[in-house]
Amino acid sequence: MSTSEPPSWPHCAHGADPAADPVGCRGIHVPGHTACLAHLADADRDAYLAGLTPGAGIDHRGTTFTEPLLTGLLNALRAPATGHPHLGDASFESATFQSDARFESATFEGDAEFISATFEGAAWFESATFEGAARFVAVTFQRAARFESATFEGAAWFGAAAFQGAGFGSATFQSVAWFVSATFQGDAYFVSATFEGDAEFVSSTIEGDAKFRAATFQRAARFESATFQRAARFELATFQRTAWFVSATFEGAVWFMSATFQGDAGFASATFVEADEFGPLVCAGRLVLSGARFGGPVTLSGAMRRLECRRTRWSSTAEIRLRYATVDFAQAVFEYPLTIAAEPYPFMLTAGAPHAEDRLLSGDNPGVRVASLRGVDAAHLVLGSFVWISRSLVRVCR
Numbered sequence: 244m245s246t247s248e249p250p251s252w253p254h255c256a257h258g259a260d261p262a263a264d265p266v267g268c269r270g271i272h273v274p275g276h277t278a279c280l281a282h283l284a285d286a287d288r289d290a291y292l293a294g295l296t297p298g299a300g301i302d303h304r305g306t307t308f309t310e311p312l313l314t315g316l317l318n319a320l321r322a323p324a325t326g327h328p329h330l331g332d333a334s335f336e337s338a339t340f341q342s343d344a345r346f347e348s349a350t351f352e353g354d355a356e357f358i359s360a361t362f363e364g365a366a367w368f369e370s371a372t373f374e375g376a377a378r379f380v381a382v383t384f385q386r387a388a389r390f391e392s393a394t395f396e397g398a399a400w401f402g403a404a405a406f407q408g409a410g411f412g413s414a415t416f417q418s419v420a421w422f423v424s425a426t427f428q429g430d431a432y433f434v435s436a437t438f439e440g441d442a443e444f445v446s447s448t449i450e451g452d453a454k455f456r457a458a459t460f461q462r463a464a465r466f467e468s469a470t471f472q473r474a475a476r477f478e479l480a481t482f483q484r485t486a487w488f489v490s491a492t493f494e495g496a497v498w499f500m501s502a503t504f505q506g507d508a509g510f511a512s513a514t515f516v517e518a519d520e521f522g523p524l525v526c527a528g529r530l531v532l533s534g535a536r537f538g539g540p541v542t543l544s545g546a547m548r549r550l551e552c553r554r555t556r557w558s559s560t561a562e563i564r565l566r567y568a569t570v571d572f573a574q575a576v577f578e579y580p581l582t583i584a585a586e587p588y589p590f591m592l593t594a595g596a597p598h599a600e601d602r603l604l605s606g607d608n609p610g611v612r613v614a615s616l617r618g619v620d621a622a623h624l625v626l627g628s629f630v631w632i633s634r635s636l637v638r639v640c641r
Contacts (some may be wrong), residue, residue: 245383245626247264247265247266248303249266249269250269250271250304250337252271252272252304252305252445253271253272253277253282254266254267254268254269254270254271254272254279254305255267255268255270255271255272255277255278255305256268256281256633257270257278257279257281257282258323260426264521267270268281268305268307268490268619269304269337269447270282270303270304270305270306270307270338271302271303271304271305271306271463272596273287273288273291274291275291276291278480279303279305279306279399279439280303280306280312280316281306281307281308281309281312281636283475284540285584288315291367291625292315292316292318292319293319293349293536295319295320296314296320296321297320297321297323297328298320298322298328298329298330298331298352299320299330299331299336299612300329300331300332300333300353300590301316301320301330301332301333301349301572302334302510302601303334303335303338304334304335304336304337304338304356305317305336305337305338306335306338306339306616307338307339307341307556308338308339308340308344309341309342309413310341310342310364310394311338313342313344313345314345315528316613317345317349317364322350325348326533327347327348327349327350327600328348328349328350328408329349329350329352329354330349330350330353330355331350331352331353332353332356332375332443333351333353333354333355333356334356335355335356335357335360336356336357336358336359336360336480337358337359337360338357338360338361338377339360339361339363339494340360340361340362340363340364341363341364341365342363342364343364343365343366344362344364344365344366344367345367346366346367346368346371346372347367347368347369347370347371347490348370349371349372350369350371350372350439350542351371351373351374351375351377352374352375353374353375353476354375354376354377354378354397354619355373355375355376355377355378357378357379357382358378358379358380358381358382358623359380359381359382359410360379360382360383361370361382361383361385361400362382362384362385362386362388363386364381364386364388365386365387365388365389366384366386366388366389367388367389368388368390368393369389369391369392369393370391370392370393371390371394372396373394373395373397374396374397375396375397376397376398376399376400377395377397377398377399377400377457378400378443379399379400379401379404379406380400380401380403380410381402381403381404382401382404382405383404383616384404384405384406384409386407386408387406387408387409387410387429388406388407388408388409388410388486388639389410390409390410390414391410391411391414391460392413392416392535393410393411393414394413394414394415394416394417395414395415395417395418395420396417396418397417398418398419398440399416399418399419399421399423399449400420400421400435401420401422401425401450402421402423402424402425403423403424403452404422404425405425405426405428405636406425406426406427406428406429407428407429407626408428408429408430408432408487409427409429409430409431409432410428410432411431411432411435411436412414412431412432412433412436413434413435413436413518414433414436414437415437415439415603416436416437416438416439416440416442416594417438417439417440418440418523419440419442419443420438420440420441420442420443420560421443422442422444422447423443423444423446423447424445424447424449425444425447425448425501426447426448426628427447427448427449427450427451427453428450428451429450429451429455429569430449430451430452430454431449431451431452431453432454433453433454433455434454434455434456434457434458435456435457435458435544436455436458436459437458437459437461438458438459438460438461438462438464439461439462439579440461441462441463441464441465442463442464442465443462443465444464444465444466444469445465445466445467445468445469446468446540447466447469447470447489448469448470448472448474449469449470449471449473449475450470450472450473451473452473452474452475452476452495453471453473453474453476453477453603454474454476455476455477456473456476456477456479456480457478457480458477458480458481458617459480459481459483460480460481460482460483460484460486461483461484462483462484462485462489463484463486464484464485464487465484465487466488466491467488467490468485468489468490468491469488469491469492469523470491470492470494471491471492471494471495471497472494472495472496472620473494473495473496474495474496474498475495475496476495476498476499477498477499477502478498478499478500478501478502479500479502480499480502480503480507480550480568481502481503481505482502482504482505482568483505483506483507484505484506485506485507485508485509485569486504486506486507486508486509487509488508488509488510488513489509489510489512489513490509490511490512490513491510491513491514492516493513493514493515493516493518494516494517495516495518496516496517496519496520497515497518497520497521498517498520498586499521499522499524499555500520500522500523500524501523501524502522502524502525503524503525503526503548504526504527504528504530505527505528505553506527506528507526507529507530507531508524508526508528508529508530508531509529509531510530510532510535510612511531511532511533511534511535512533512534512535513532513535513536514535514536514538515535515536515537515539515541516538516539516542517538517539518537518541519538519539519540519541520542520544521541521542521543521558522543522544522545522590523544523545523546523564523590524544524545524546524547525545525547526545526546526547526548527547527548527549528547528548529548529550529551530545530547530549530550530551531551532551532552532555533548533551533552533553533554533555534551534553534554534555534572535555535556536555536556536558537555537556537557537558537559537561538558538559539558539559540559540560540561540563541557541559541561541562542562542563542564543561543562543564544563544564544565544590545565545566545568545590546565546566546568546586546589546590546600546609547565547566547567547568547621548566548567548568548569549568549569549570549571550563550565550568550569550571551571552570552571552572552575553571553572553574553575554573554574554575555572555575555576556575556576556577557575557576557577557578557579558578558579558580559578559579560579560580561577561579561580561581561582562582562584563583563584564584564586565583565584565585565586565611565612566585566586566589566590566600566611567588567600567609567610568611568612569611569612569614570611570612570613570614570620571594571614571615572613572615572616573615573616573617573619574617574618574619575616575617575619576619576620577623578623579623580624580625581623582622582624582625582626583613583624583626583627584611584625584626584627585611585627587609613626
């Protein structure tokens with residue numbers, strides 16, 4: 244919010260100075276008063292808090308909270324049966340939390356509005372329940388944001404939010420999870436998270452490690468144009484529908500070991516700067532790498548129905564070890580030796596058990612078929628055993 248323009252709500256104006264700050268405090272008036280909660284007289288503040296009951300709706304847009312002030316507010320909303328805060332519709336738009344903000348185990352029975360809020364200390368929402376929409380759009384988290392085991396029953400909006408470090412381990416998103424254009428300046432921790440609605444990370448930037456180990460995506464997972472500046476860890480993740488990483492940039496290691504894609508996995512036009520391993524994974528649909536670029540040596544492995552590598556460019560050596568796959572390499576470019584080999588036995592999980600490919604690809608021939616090499620300079624191409632070329636391609640080659 245511009246410091247020169249007043250907010251859209253009736254505001255406190257405490258500390259206003261015609262020369263330096265004509266607006267003053269932007270906190271909304273407490274009902275029945277002309278000051279915000281932070282600048283209300285002590286007796287009036289005590290009376291307001293005493294009148295609150297668990298589940299009450301509150302509106303403290305633009306208010307600056309110290310730790311004692313927030314604690315006093317949440318204490319007034321604690322349900323006797325649980326000892327945890329229960330809030331109805333809660334609006335903290337453009338609020339500033341100067342110290343740690345502790346909303347652990349809180350229940351937001353209505354919509355939770357934190358749009359453009361600033362958390363100067365740690366933000367604690369562990370085990371919180373959001374029954375309505377949770378709007379954290381354009382929020383600034385200057386320290387850790389902890390949402391481990393939180394439950395989002397409505398849409399969770401984190402678009403354009405800025406995180407120093409984000410923890411969503413074991414969180415459940417029952418509706419859309421919106422992290423479009425979000426920036427994670429530290430690690431993004433979504434280990435064992437469950438996304439029951441669409442997971443939207445389009446154009447997000449993760450400067451630390453992206454940790455999605457064992458996450459479950461029940462609907463579409465969209466990471467188009469996302470940037471992973473360090474390791475992208477999706478090992479043991481399950482994608483029950485389509486997964487889109489189109490035009491994403493992977494600057495560090497890429498971990499999809501034992502990941503399962505029940506639909507198509509799209510990595511078209513993605514850039515892999517130094518990914519040395521990609522898989523082994525299982526894809527019941529198409530693994531699309533058309534237009535992708537691999538900057539360093541890489542081993543790509545997995546069981547899948549189709550691998551599409553049209554116009555894909557490898558700038559170093561590559562080994563592609565597959566099961567069941569039909570491969571399309573039309574107009575692909577490889578500057579160094581590239582080997583396509585059929586893996587005779589199922590890939591093994593890190594714990595020593597075979598990858599669960601049978602229920603997705605059972606009945607198919609585990610060999611590998613090359614469907615197209617159109618426009619390819621095959622001087623560096625090596626085909627291993629159990630890899631055969633389709634009859635139509637043989638006729639073209641002849």
